[in-house]
Amino acid sequence: MLRYLAGRVALAVGGVWLVTTATFVALHALAGNPFSNPHLASGIRSALIARYGLNLPLGRQYAHYLRNLLGGRLGWSLTDPHRTVGAILTQGWPVSASLGLVTLAWSVPLGSLLGLAACRGRLWGALVLIASVAGLAVPNFVLAAGLDAFFAVHLPWLPVAGWGRPAQAVLPSLALGAAPFALVARLVRAQAEAVLASDYVRAARAKGVAGWTLLRRHVLAPALLPVATSLGPMAAALLAGSFVVEHAFAIPGLGRAFVQSVLDRDYPVVLGLTIFYAALLAAANLLSDLLAGALDPRVRTAQLQRP
Numbered sequence: 001m002l003r004y005l006a007g008r009v010a011l012a013v014g015g016v017w018l019v020t021t022a023t024f025v026a027l028h029a030l031a032g033n034p035f036s037n038p039h040l041a042s043g044i045r046s047a048l049i050a051r052y053g054l055n056l057p058l059g060r061q062y063a064h065y066l067r068n069l070l071g072g073r074l075g076w077s078l079t080d081p082h083r084t085v086g087a088i089l090t091q092g093w094p095v096s097a098s099l100g101l102v103t104l105a106w107s108v109p110l111g112s113l114l115g116l117a118a119c120r121g122r123l124w125g126a127l128v129l130i131a132s133v134a135g136l137a138v139p140n141f142v143l144a145a146g147l148d149a150f151f152a153v154h155l156p157w158l159p160v161a162g163w164g165r166p167a168q169a170v171l172p173s174l175a176l177g178a179a180p181f182a183l184v185a186r187l188v189r190a191q192a193e194a195v196l197a198s199d200y201v202r203a204a205r206a207k208g209v210a211g212w213t214l215l216r217r218h219v220l221a222p223a224l225l226p227v228a229t230s231l232g233p234m235a236a237a238l239l240a241g242s243f244v245v246e247h248a249f250a251i252p253g254l255g256r257a258f259v260q261s262v263l264d265r266d267y268p269v270v271l272g273l274t275i276f277y278a279a280l281l282a283a284a285n286l287l288s289d290l291l292a293g294a295l296d297p298r299v300r301t302a303q304l305q306r307p
Helices: 002-029 042-051 058-070 085-120 122-137 140-153 166-196 199-206 211-223 225-240 243-248 254-263 267-295 297-305
Strands: none
Touching (some): 085 243, 085 254, 085 267, 166 225, 225 267
């Protein structure tokens, strides 16, 4: 188990380093810079570029950034020099994480439950199929706009903008969680149907075990295995926030800050948020791998036996 864990941690660290390097090179390959405003005097522009070391060779800039990163320093925003990247993360991350946790809290359990229920009969199977197709087919920005318009105009039951009250999380959570809910339901249903055809389930049925007791005792754990393997990227994406959903419901999360920093060529903010997202994704993937290994020991055995 320790060898398996060490290998997964090494892969996670290597992945974050590759993402950091690729993002750093790609940002500096883009045309323009944070100070390419045509209304800025050339002398001031040159002084700012020299002040932030953007006139240095790319290799020296990269080495300097890595030293600061290893020291826990993500830098300052170039477009708002009074704010650090850490402050931007501290301000936006709790909001995006809260929305992501609320979304996970209902989409994964409900999707798993309906995926199992789809094995109980044709009616349940048809209902789950319709719900999963609709959840995957409708983009979250369309669903967000529809929920926003419907509840703002026709049924003013829930707030359609802002953040801070529990009621303000309902609509964005529904818009953000429709796709994960549909994906989980389809994964569980497909895996559960395969498990139901296995020999040990036939043996359990021969002993008189049936209905929800059969599903809970013999089908649930193996049916959740594909969910466990996909839960990492899903959770990271939800916890990091969605710009479209956050913009539609005026939620001050990380998504809006990330897109604005890309438009402004704010290198430290883009790098800091990208590294944060990559680290979050790596950690979530690591946890999902460990969860998959706990649900089925054959997973970690197969990983260890790979050359």
